[in-house]
Amino acid sequence: MIRISDSAKNYFRQLLAQQDIEGLGIRMKAVNAGTPKADCVLEYAVAGDLAGDEARIECDGFAVHIDAASAHWLADAEVDYQVNATGGQLTIRAPHIKGSVPGADAPLADRVQYVLESEINPQIAAHGGRVRLVEVDAEGVVLLQFGGGCHGCGMADVTLKQGIEKTLRGHFPEITAVRDATDHASGSNPYFRNGSGASAVG
CATH class of the missing domain: 3.30.300.130 (Fe-S cluster assembly (FSCA))
Incomplete structure (x- = not known):
């Protein structure tokens, strides 16, 4: 399960409002998943940008779409937005994104x-x-x-x-x-x- 804080939802809501595009949402995906270079990427997405197999998180006015191939790696991820003196900082903690190399005795x-x-x-x-x-x-x-x-x-x-x-x-x-x-x-x-x-x- 991915947890998105209320402050992060509000932040996304503001960004989407600035784009003024009907049906615009956020897509979340892992890149280089399972490797030391793994990272999480957020991008704007409308229905035509989606493959159709994404998981969908409803966020009161918009949706966050989780790339199907990334869902395993983003399990238990937490998305938060903290206001600070320079504006704010969006943080994503995805504890499984870098994975671990299965041992020789693994299935x-x-x-x-x-x-x-x-x-x-x-x-x-x-x-x-x-x-x-x-x-x-x-x-x-x-x-x-x-x-x-x-x-x-x-x-x-x-x-x-x-x-x-x-x-x-x-x-x-x-x-x-x-x-x-x-x-x-x-x-x-x-x-x-x-x-x-x-x-x-x-």
Whole structure:
């Protein structure tokens, strides 16, 4: 659960009022999540800017949208605004945002999740995409779901096979296959609409 103080809500309300855009809200997301460079970013967002899978926090007159791929990393975050002599200071404390490297004895799914968040998602974010772990089955098959610009992208299979699978199997030899569970036909804003382009993961 993310906690936003009343003073922070008032601060956001003032900022949004200055923009004077109908339906404008705040989007909150983690960048470089699970790494020492992790940070939390706030930005303005209207409905057309959203992927549709964000968590929504109603704040009496506006909403804060939590990026779906960031929700895990922003759990228990606290957003506050403190008035001081120079005006005020917005602070965000997200205790889980930098994560911790799972040990060798951790479940394979946890170790795969860490690599997805620390290595793979930061790369495909350049194409407006992300990938989510669905499951790792008993045979070592990793099932993934693409989102954002990778959802419906004509190069998603290239990214999966030449980028993501290669990276994951390089880390974890026990992985037997990496498969895509995404219904790409329903993608509304793919980065590549046909089969021309390059893998989003180098």
